[in-house]
Amino acid sequence: MRRTKLDRIDRQILSDLQDNGRMTNVELAQRAGISAPPCLRRVRALEESGYIKGYHAEVDEKFLGYGVTVFAFVGLKSQAKTDLVNFEDKVNGWPLVRECHMLQGETDFLLKIVARDMESYNKFLTEELTEEENVAHVRSAQGIHASKRSFGVPIDLSDSDDAVYDGESD
Amino acid sequence: MRRTKLDRIDRQILSDLQDNGRMTNVELAQRAGISAPPCLRRVRALEESGYIKGYHAEVDEKFLGYGVTVFAFVGLKSQAKTDLVNFEDKVNGWPLVRECHMLQGETDFLLKIVARDMESYNKFLTEELTEEENVAHVRSAQGIHASKRSFGVPIDLSDSDDAVYDGESD
DNA sequence: CTTGAAAAATGGCCCGA
């Protein structure tokens, strides 16, 4: 399941695929400096061991009519485990909520919401989110624009065989 | 450049590629109910017209040793256009900052930062972020876990030829 | 790593609404 270490080639592959998820295996191999078959084996291994969790097309929200990104900080009345899970389940049922992060400290959750316009967001806010029994307060901050949007994590391409995770997933 | 409308087939393709960015063109075609060549033509058109901005592998942060996600709310002293751009340029040079959103209202920027541990985050915070001339205040909220992480936008797969963006990109 | 067969991508051409 979990690999011991990633060498420079693995990290090159991860970095390339993070940057261009449809890169051909042969190009991947060229850039990594090995031939195609071993490169493909590495990719499969990275997928199966969980380093690569999936591949996704990046779709332009605005083109699809989603003009508004809002970050909502949600405080709950009860933080009992059952109630937290309950809220997360609710969140999963709302397609407008694209990300939900549980936070340490005063605010309990940070939600990233994408909506067609402020009107639909407000409708979601008043008819769905604040309607929840356990929601104490919501503070919304509308995003004006995303000036940086990197994918995944910074990957060190140097030769060092450094820090890789060795524990459980999630 | 910009397409008139997306039909059900285009939306199916977008949805499928958003979900699995490495889906084969033939499978994509099967699922969309057309043959491979016209399907590929549609994909290329979606790419060239900007509906699809790229493809990315989703890499597990924890496996790569990035155990900590922090959201930082940054207020600037000066919001003059030059200073805003200046800050965004700085942000672009920090690999730990994965996303930067300019916000409406009191807090100026929301940064999503990924770090190996709290120690490295604190180091970044004190030696980089708060060292910036124009940074007035930073409020950090550590993420405990991401309970939801969807990619892109909700895509309506019904037959309606509804709302598609018709303006400029960014 | 190299080879080679199977599958996918992709361009050309013809067809129907």
Place this chain on the structure above:
DNA sequence: TCGGGCCATTTTTCAAG
């Protein structure tokens, strides 16, 4: 005329040597 389907060639994938 704009797409879609069929066919053929090139490229890629991927198992076996």
